[in-house]
Amino acid sequence: MxxxxxxxxxxxxxxxxxxxxxxxxxxxxxxxxxxxxxxxxxxxxxxxxxxxxxxxxxxxxxxxxxxxxxxxxxxxxxxxxxxxxxxxxxxxxxxxxxxxxxxxxxxxxxxxxxxxxxxxxxxxxxxxxxxxxxxxxxxxxxxxxxxxxxxxxxxxxxxxxxxxxxxxxxxxxxxxxxxxxxxxxxxxxxxxxxxxxxxxxxxxxxxxxxxxxxxxxxxxxxxxxxxxxxxxxxxxxxxxxxxxxxAGRAMERAPTALLFTAARHPYTDALLRSIPRLRNRPHTRLQAISGRPPDLVDPPVGCRFAPRCRHAQPRCLTDDPPLVPAEAPGHEYACFYPVGTDEGAGALERNLRAGQTAAGMPITPDAAGGRP
Amino acid sequence: MAQPESAAVTAEPRAEPGSGAGERHQRPGAARYGIVFWLAVAWLVIIGCCAAFAQWLPVGDPEEINVRDMLLAPSAEHLLGTDGTGRDVFARLVHGARVSVVVSLAAVAFGMLVGGTLGIMAGFFRGRFETVVMAVVDVILAFPGLVLLLALVAYVGQSLTAIALVIGFLSIPIYARVARANTLSVAEREFVLAARAMGAKRRRLLVSEVAPNVVLPLLAYALVATGVIIILEGSLAFLGLSVQPPTPTWGSMIAEGKRHLDTDPHVAAFPAVVMFLTVLSLNLVGDRLRNRFDVREANV
Structure with missing residues (x-):
C-alpha cells in the first residue's frame, strides 16, 4: 500500500x-x-x-x-x-x-x-x-x-x-x-x-x-x-x-526510518535508548536521560541539551550548534559532536575518562552500552 | 445481538464499551430521583395549577368579607378556617398562589434573560465591556437590597408586573455573576478552540458552543432562586408594599394573621406552611437537577 x-x-x-x-x-x-x-x-x-x-x-x-x-x-x-x-x-x-x-x-x-x-x-x-x-x-x-x-x-x-x-x-x-x-x-x-x-x-x-x-x-x-x-x-x-x-528548537530532522538507524544527535540517541524493548531481559534498567528540560524563560547559552548531554564539550556551553546536513539527503542535525562520528566518539571518550561532561554532569561507562 | 455486531467491526475498531455509560443514563427516571423528589414535584404542580386556574376552582370568593364568620377554626364549610374579616383562608391561599407564581416566574425569567446575557457576553468578550458590566453589577450588589427594592417599588408602583420587574432587576447581578463565572471556564475549554479551528465565527462560538453549557447551571440556580423570590415577595407584602389589597397574597395573609397569632394562630400558620413547602420543594428539585447536571459534566 x-x-x-x-x-x-x-x-x-x-x-x-x-x-x-x-x-x-x-x-x-x-x-x-x-x-x-x-x-x-x-x-x-x-x-x-x-x-x-x-x-x-x-x-x-x-x-x-x-x-x-x-x-x-x-x-x-x-x-x-x-x-x-x-x-x-x-x-x-x-x-x-x-x-x-x-x-x-x-x-x-x-x-x-x-x-x-x-x-x-x-x-x-x-x-x-x-x-x-x-x-x-x-x-x-x-x-x-x-x-x-x-x-x-x-x-x-x-x-x-x-x-x-x-x-x-x-x-x-x-x-x-x-x-x-x-x-x-x-x-x-x-x-x-x-x-x-x-x-x-x-x-x-x-x-x-x-x-x-x-x-x-x-x-x-x-x-x-x-x-x-x-x-x-x-x-x-x-x-x-x-x-x-x-526546548523550542529542532535538534534533528530525518526520514523516519533513518532516524531510528542512524540518529546523529545525542538527544535523539538518548531518547531511542530509553525506549523499552521486548527483546531486553526482564528487569533491564531503562536508560533514562538524567536532569530536566531547561527553563524556557532563561534557556542555557550554547546548545540547549548540553547540560544533560553525555557528549557535552566546552564548546557546547558557549556556541549554539546550527542545523547541518548529514550524509543522507533530508537528514539534518544540530550538534558539534554527533553520535556515530569520530568527533562524537572522541567527545564521549574524553567525558568518560574525566568521569563527567563539560557541563559537570557525572557519567559512568556502564550506561553507555552499545547502540540498541 | 452482540454477535453479528462485533463480527462486523473487528476489521476496523473493536466495539468499545461505551454502551455501559449510556445504560446508566437510561434508567427509568422515577427510580433515580426518589420519592421525596416526586412529592416536591407534585406539590409544585399543585401550586402551579392553583395559580393558573384559581378563578375556576370551586373554592369560593377570596375577597368576600363576612364579619360574622371571622376567625373560624377549620371546618367542613371553611376548610382552613377564616381570617380576621371572615374571608375563607383556603380560597385566599389558592388565589394568593397566583401572585407568588407570577412574580417569581416573571422575575426569574427577566433576571436570567438580562443578567445571563450580560454575564455570558462579559465572560466571552472580556475587555472593556466586561469591566463596565461587572462594575455596574458590583454597585447594584453592594446596595442594600431591601432598601433599593422599597425605593423602586415606591417609584414604579405596586402592580403585579411592576413588582415582578423590580425583583427581576434586583436579581440581574447574581445571574450575571453566575453566567460570567461559568462562561470564563467554558470558554477556556478545548471544544471552543476546536470549533474556532474549524472556522466558526465568534457569534457562533458564543451562541452554540458557550451558551448551551452556561444555561444548564444557570437554570439550576434559577430554580433555587425562585424560592428566594417567593420569600422576597412575602417580605414586601408583609411590609405592605406588594400587590395592593384586597388581592390576596401569601405574604399579606401572614401579615394580616400576625394580629391574631395569640388567639387564632391558624390564620398566619397556613400561608406560612404553604410558603415553606413551596420554597422547600423548589430547593429540593433545584438541588437534584443541579446534581444531575454536575454528574453529567463530570462524565464528560
Missing part, C-alpha cells in the same frame, strides 16, 4: 509544486509572571502535499505550541508571535486577521486535539457538531449534510453510525470520541491535518487503532499530515519524516 502511494506523492508532482507548508524560523513566546517563555524558538520546516511529518519531543519542548502556531490558534492575550513566517501554499498566515484565517480553518487546515473528553461540546449531539461545519463551511443543505456525516462516521470506523450520530459525547468511549473529532476535522477535506498528541489520552490498544485510522485516511485523501507526539513508537513506520524537538 505504502509503496504504491509514495511515488505518486513524492516523485510525481512535488518537484514542480511549491511546498504546502513552509515554516521559517518560527518563534512563539508567552508572557508570564516570570518573564518571556520561549516555547518555540526558531523552528523551520516544510511539508509537501500528501506527505507526513512527525514532531517528537518530551513534555514542554514546544511541540504543541508549534502545532498551534501553524494553525494560528494561539491564545490571544498571552502569546507573542516573536518572529518567523508560516506560509500555506505560499501565503503568509502568521499575521492574518481572524476573518481571513477563518477562510483557511477547517477548509485548508484542521486539527485534532489531544483529549477527546474536552474537545467535544458536552451538551450538543455529536452528529450536530459534525453537520454544523458541513452546513456552515460547505453550505450543504440539512439532508445532504446528514448523509455526508453518516458517510464520515463510517469512514472513521464508528459502528452503528446512524445511532451514534444522535448521541452525546458522554455516551461514547474515549476511542469513539476521538474518532468523532477526526471525522469533524476531515469534514471539509483539509489539505493539512495536524494531530496534536491524538492518542495520548487513550489506552494503548485504542491508540493503535486511532493511529492506523489517521494514516489510512491520510493515504486515501493524499492529505499532508503533521503528527505531534512524545512517543517514538507512534511515528515509527507511520510518517515520512520526523523532527526531534527540544
Amino acid at each position: 505504502r509503496e504504491l502511494a509514495e511515488p505518486t506523492a513524492t516523485d510525481g508532482d512535488t518537484p514542480q509544486q511549491p511546498p504546502l507548508l513552509v515554516a521559517d524560523d518560527v518563534r512563539t513566546y508567552f508572557r508570564s509572571a516570570r518573564g518571556l517563555v520561549r516555547a518555540v524558538d526558531g523552528i523551520s520546516l516544510s511539508l509537501q502535499r500528501g506527505r507526513t511529518l512527525g514532531i517528537v519531543g518530551e513534555s514542554g519542548s514546544g511541540k504543541s505550541v508549534l502545532a498551534r502556531s501553524i494553525m494560528n490558534i494561539l491564545p490571544q492575550r498571552s502569546a507573542i508571535r516573536a518572529g518567523g513566517e508560516i506560509r500555506i501554499e505560499g501565503r503568509e498566515i502568521r499575521n492574518l486577521p481572524r476573518s481571513e484565517m477563518r477562510k483557511l480553518w477547517g477548509l485548508e487546515l484542521a486539527i485534532v486535539f489531544q483529549d477527546p473528553m474536552t474537545s467535544l461540546n458536552p451538551v450538543i449531539r455529536v452528529g450536530d457538531q459534525l453537520t454544523e461545519s458541513l452546513r456552515l463551511r460547505l453550505g450543504m443543505r440539512r439532508g445532504d449534510a446528514a448523509d455526508r456525516a453518516l458517510e464520515l462516521f463510517r469512514s472513521v470506523g464508528i459502528p452503528a453510525p446512524q445511532r451514534r450520530l444522535r448521541e452525546y459525547p458522554h455516551q461514547l468511549s474515549g476511542g469513539m470520541r476521538q474518532r468523532v473529532t477526526i471525522a469533524i476535522a476531515l469534514a471539509c477535506e483539509p489539505k493539512l491535518l495536524l494531530a496534536d498528541e491524538p492518542t495520548t489520552a487513550l489506552d494503548v490498544t485504542v491508540q493503535r487503532q486511532i493511529l492506523d485510522l489517521l494514516v489510512a485516511r491520510q493515504r486515501e485523501r493524499q492529505m499532508a499530515t503533521i503528527l505531534v507526539t512524545h512517543d517514538f513508537g507512534v511515528v515509527a513506520g507511520r510518517v515520512d519524516d520526523t523532527v526531534v524537538m527540544y
Whole structure:
C-alpha cells in the first residue's frame, strides 16, 4: 500500500509544486509572571502535499505550541508571535486577521486535539457538531449534510453510525470520541491535518487503532499530515519524516526510518535508548536521560541539551550548534559532536575518562552500552 | 445481538464499551430521583395549577368579607378556617398562589434573560465591556437590597408586573455573576478552540458552543432562586408594599394573621406552611437537577 502511494506523492508532482507548508524560523513566546517563555524558538520546516511529518519531543519542548502556531490558534492575550513566517501554499498566515484565517480553518487546515473528553461540546449531539461545519463551511443543505456525516462516521470506523450520530459525547468511549473529532476535522477535506498528541489520552490498544485510522485516511485523501507526539513508537513506520524537538528548537530532522538507524544527535540517541524493548531481559534498567528540560524563560547559552548531554564539550556551553546536513539527503542535525562520528566518539571518550561532561554532569561507562 | 455486531467491526475498531455509560443514563427516571423528589414535584404542580386556574376552582370568593364568620377554626364549610374579616383562608391561599407564581416566574425569567446575557457576553468578550458590566453589577450588589427594592417599588408602583420587574432587576447581578463565572471556564475549554479551528465565527462560538453549557447551571440556580423570590415577595407584602389589597397574597395573609397569632394562630400558620413547602420543594428539585447536571459534566 505504502509503496504504491509514495511515488505518486513524492516523485510525481512535488518537484514542480511549491511546498504546502513552509515554516521559517518560527518563534512563539508567552508572557508570564516570570518573564518571556520561549516555547518555540526558531523552528523551520516544510511539508509537501500528501506527505507526513512527525514532531517528537518530551513534555514542554514546544511541540504543541508549534502545532498551534501553524494553525494560528494561539491564545490571544498571552502569546507573542516573536518572529518567523508560516506560509500555506505560499501565503503568509502568521499575521492574518481572524476573518481571513477563518477562510483557511477547517477548509485548508484542521486539527485534532489531544483529549477527546474536552474537545467535544458536552451538551450538543455529536452528529450536530459534525453537520454544523458541513452546513456552515460547505453550505450543504440539512439532508445532504446528514448523509455526508453518516458517510464520515463510517469512514472513521464508528459502528452503528446512524445511532451514534444522535448521541452525546458522554455516551461514547474515549476511542469513539476521538474518532468523532477526526471525522469533524476531515469534514471539509483539509489539505493539512495536524494531530496534536491524538492518542495520548487513550489506552494503548485504542491508540493503535486511532493511529492506523489517521494514516489510512491520510493515504486515501493524499492529505499532508503533521503528527505531534512524545512517543517514538507512534511515528515509527507511520510518517515520512520526523523532527526531534527540544526546548523550542529542532535538534534533528530525518526520514523516519533513518532516524531510528542512524540518529546523529545525542538527544535523539538518548531518547531511542530509553525506549523499552521486548527483546531486553526482564528487569533491564531503562536508560533514562538524567536532569530536566531547561527553563524556557532563561534557556542555557550554547546548545540547549548540553547540560544533560553525555557528549557535552566546552564548546557546547558557549556556541549554539546550527542545523547541518548529514550524509543522507533530508537528514539534518544540530550538534558539534554527533553520535556515530569520530568527533562524537572522541567527545564521549574524553567525558568518560574525566568521569563527567563539560557541563559537570557525572557519567559512568556502564550506561553507555552499545547502540540498541 | 452482540454477535453479528462485533463480527462486523473487528476489521476496523473493536466495539468499545461505551454502551455501559449510556445504560446508566437510561434508567427509568422515577427510580433515580426518589420519592421525596416526586412529592416536591407534585406539590409544585399543585401550586402551579392553583395559580393558573384559581378563578375556576370551586373554592369560593377570596375577597368576600363576612364579619360574622371571622376567625373560624377549620371546618367542613371553611376548610382552613377564616381570617380576621371572615374571608375563607383556603380560597385566599389558592388565589394568593397566583401572585407568588407570577412574580417569581416573571422575575426569574427577566433576571436570567438580562443578567445571563450580560454575564455570558462579559465572560466571552472580556475587555472593556466586561469591566463596565461587572462594575455596574458590583454597585447594584453592594446596595442594600431591601432598601433599593422599597425605593423602586415606591417609584414604579405596586402592580403585579411592576413588582415582578423590580425583583427581576434586583436579581440581574447574581445571574450575571453566575453566567460570567461559568462562561470564563467554558470558554477556556478545548471544544471552543476546536470549533474556532474549524472556522466558526465568534457569534457562533458564543451562541452554540458557550451558551448551551452556561444555561444548564444557570437554570439550576434559577430554580433555587425562585424560592428566594417567593420569600422576597412575602417580605414586601408583609411590609405592605406588594400587590395592593384586597388581592390576596401569601405574604399579606401572614401579615394580616400576625394580629391574631395569640388567639387564632391558624390564620398566619397556613400561608406560612404553604410558603415553606413551596420554597422547600423548589430547593429540593433545584438541588437534584443541579446534581444531575454536575454528574453529567463530570462524565464528560
